[in-house]
Amino acid sequence: MGSIIDIARKDLKLLTRDKGAMFFLFAFPIMMGVFFGFIYQGMGKKSSGGIKIAIVDNDQSEMSGKFVEHLKANENLTVVELPLEQAKQKIRDKDLVGVVVVTPGFGENAGVLWSDQPAKIRIGKDPSRMAASAMLEGYVMESVGQLIPERLSDVNSLRGTIEKQRDQIKNDPDIPAPSKLVLSTMFGSMLTFFEDLNAVQEDQSNEEIQENAPSFQLAEIESFDAFAKQGPAVQDRIKSGWDISFPSAILWGVMGCASGFAISLVRERSRGTLMRLQTAPITNTQLIAGKGLACFTAILAVVGFMTVLGIALGMRPEQPLMLIISAMFIAFCYVGIMMAMSVLGNSEEAVGGAGWAINVILAMFGGGMIPLLFLPNFMQTFSNFSPVAWSILSLEGAIYRGFGFSQFLKPWGILAAIGIFGFAIGIFVLQRKKS
Amino acid sequence: MNNDRLIVECQNLVKHFGEICAVDDLSIGLREGETLGLLGPNGAGKTTAINMMIGLVQPTEGEVKIADGLAPKDREARNMIGVAPQSLSLYEDLNGEENLAFFGKLYGLRGSQLKDRVQWALDFAKLQDRRRHLVKTYSGGMKRRLNFACSLVHDPKIVLLDEPTVGVDPQSRNHIFDGVEQLQQNGLTVIYTTHYMEEAQRLCDRVAIIDHGKLLELDSVDHLIERYGGNSVVTGELAKASSGFELPGKLDGLSWRMESNEPIAEIAKLTNAGIDFTKLQIAQPDLESVFLSLTGRSLRD
Numbered sequence: 001m002g003s004i005i006d007i008a009r010k011d012l013k014l015l016t017r018d019k020g021a022m023f024f025l026f027a028f029p030i031m032m033g034v035f036f037g038f039i040y041q042g043m044g045k046k047s048s049g050g051i052k053i054a055i056v057d058n059d060q061s062e063m064s065g066k067f068v069e070h071l072k073a074n075e076n077l078t079v080v081e082l083p084l085e086q087a088k089q090k091i092r093d094k095d096l097v098g099v100v101v102v103t104p105g106f107g108e109n110a111g112v113l114w115s116d117q118p119a120k121i122r123i124g125k126d127p128s129r130m131a132a133s134a135m136l137e138g139y140v141m142e143s144v145g146q147l148i149p150e151r152l153s154d155v156n157s158l159r160g161t162i163e164k165q166r167d168q169i170k171n172d173p174d175i176p177a178p179s180k181l182v183l184s185t186m187f188g189s190m191l192t193f194f195e196d197l198n199a200v201q202e203d204q205s206n207e208e209i210q211e212n213a214p215s216f217q218l219a220e221i222e223s224f225d226a227f228a229k230q231g232p233a234v235q236d237r238i239k240s241g242w243d244i245s246f247p248s249a250i251l252w253g254v255m256g257c258a259s260g261f262a263i264s265l266v267r268e269r270s271r272g273t274l275m276r277l278q279t280a281p282i283t284n285t286q287l288i289a290g291k292g293l294a295c296f297t298a299i300l301a302v303v304g305f306m307t308v309l310g311i312a313l314g315m316r317p318e319q320p321l322m323l324i325i326s327a328m329f330i331a332f333c334y335v336g337i338m339m340a341m342s343v344l345g346n347s348e349e350a351v352g353g354a355g356w357a358i359n360v361i362l363a364m365f366g367g368g369m370i371p372l373l374f375l376p377n378f379m380q381t382f383s384n385f386s387p388v389a390w391s392i393l394s395l396e397g398a399i400y401r402g403f404g405f406s407q408f409l410k411p412w413g414i415l416a417a418i419g420i421f422g423f424a425i426g427i428f429v430l431q432r433k434k435s
Numbered sequence: 436m437n438n439d440r441l442i443v444e445c446q447n448l449v450k451h452f453g454e455i456c457a458v459d460d461l462s463i464g465l466r467e468g469e470t471l472g473l474l475g476p477n478g479a480g481k482t483t484a485i486n487m488m489i490g491l492v493q494p495t496e497g498e499v500k501i502a503d504g505l506a507p508k509d510r511e512a513r514n515m516i517g518v519a520p521q522s523l524s525l526y527e528d529l530n531g532e533e534n535l536a537f538f539g540k541l542y543g544l545r546g547s548q549l550k551d552r553v554q555w556a557l558d559f560a561k562l563q564d565r566r567r568h569l570v571k572t573y574s575g576g577m578k579r580r581l582n583f584a585c586s587l588v589h590d591p592k593i594v595l596l597d598e599p600t601v602g603v604d605p606q607s608r609n610h611i612f613d614g615v616e617q618l619q620q621n622g623l624t625v626i627y628t629t630h631y632m633e634e635a636q637r638l639c640d641r642v643a644i645i646d647h648g649k650l651l652e653l654d655s656v657d658h659l660i661e662r663y664g665g666n667s668v669v670t671g672e673l674a675k676a677s678s679g680f681e682l683p684g685k686l687d688g689l690s691w692r693m694e695s696n697e698p699i700a701e702i703a704k705l706t707n708a709g710i711d712f713t714k715l716q717i718a719q720p721d722l723e724s725v726f727l728s729l730t731g732r733s734l735r736d
Contacts, residue, residue: 002545003540003541006537010526010529010537013529014528014529017529017569271525272520272522272523272524272525275518276518276524276538279489279491279518280513280538280541280542
């Protein structure tokens, strides 16, 4: 055990004296974490703003005004009123995600359930931001839905609409006489109902009306965390954007460690020190274990450092113990990956290049660059093969996903399996090279 | 020290790398306390032979025994051996003291024993004043000395020095020679590979001449020269043309050349006969001549 610790201490000492390696271990992950932390600020519970859009109200009616108000009240949107051409230019400049154009006549039909002419809205989109555009469509439909109770509570406006509809049906030659009779009777009953309702409301104070007014929603949507067995939804657990950005940032530090130590093993060979190590009275296993211990320790140091930094910025891990255990599984996994990477080539350049290429691909497919949510389906499928995805999931489970112990077992198990597999490859190839 | 005890014994070593036969039926026995030189040109198989002796390379055939029948990979055997590889094997981002301490720890040295041995090694390498400086700031000669010292820090019984003077300045080279002689005085067994014949001639008790993986001859330097070196070559310029006296050798104008196994006696005879020389030079046979005689080509070809 003494030799293993001696080798690990020597490697850690060498690591601290390598400025390039220290940059990739600490400075680079901090930059990633801080950069994406600011980007994800909008996803935190206390955040404001989100998708930036422009609105062009070409109707200028009372209902279109209410629609614009509903959009502006949505905390996931940042809405500015702009002329259409200016809005389009800002979309091209990537300043806005889209523009919502309220067309003339919108106010007549918006929120009317029985209208044969639906209220018309046009949405100008950025083709390169389809996910955000799809979200925008949802928010627009939500705001239109909010106009229905507005419409029902305005009896005078409602009466005019009903009378107009009744006259249209009466004068429509294509509707058979029995159908006309049924529809005229129904509209007549509706007029009587809303006039009686109006009379009751006139006898009550405005406050009473507000309290007792009938509410209307197309549907009440409540978010819940499909991963968490109990407790509030993910959206409510996220304290700040740092909760989201730091797991990825930590992974960049971990990948830096793995790449650095993979190169260090080849460096031992290219600089001749491997010969001294192999002629000393230590076994190959002790040598490998020493390297692994150094890598493991460095990864834990990176995770620890990044966690402390994240906490200082506002990250609030819900389960510190689970975070520590997750860090250990991640460290074990990446020590295995380091072992496999170290035998990819015979030169520092080959191993360094291949190591980073592998890391970038794993990060790309694993959500280390862009959150999995925004990746195409096939890439999300491939993420199951990336240790980055499982590492981030286990960190998120401890930070804000509210995982129960059993939910950690899957990512931990996969990380351990990848680690063992990497170890096996590394030792097998190393033995073959030696012989 | 028992001069008859074989401390390293190579028996019929063969090593193939694919189609290439790097070492071909090499048998060498090394006595305790002696210095054996492995002399041969680059690519002769010296380093492969050494790597088999220290267990880094597995022989295709044959075996190596260390001390009383230990295999080179045995822990006890490894503790007895120190290796100074041909390429510098140092951590450039550690200082000299840290390098020595790390390698000492690998051999189980701890505490005051480690401290004492590191100090001894720093003195040996004459690097006390630079011990806290990173190795990457050392000169080539300093690195070579530290490389040598790292192989001795654990106090081995056998030291393998693989081309220890390659690329060093004359001062460091002399220091390395002094170091080897100090080890000899302390009774260490030294295996010294080189392609510099003067080093082998100065330092080695016996020399093994290797070429194309084969052991051509193994003997003391004097015996090798006696057997294969041929005669000394005497060249000179006569002061004036000799009259009536038949000079041995070959005369071309006033230039004279002769081969003899007793050159001094021959010259004395000529001067007694009244022959005057303006210039006289005696070239004694050396290992270069031995190698030339054994292989038909120069060691440096």
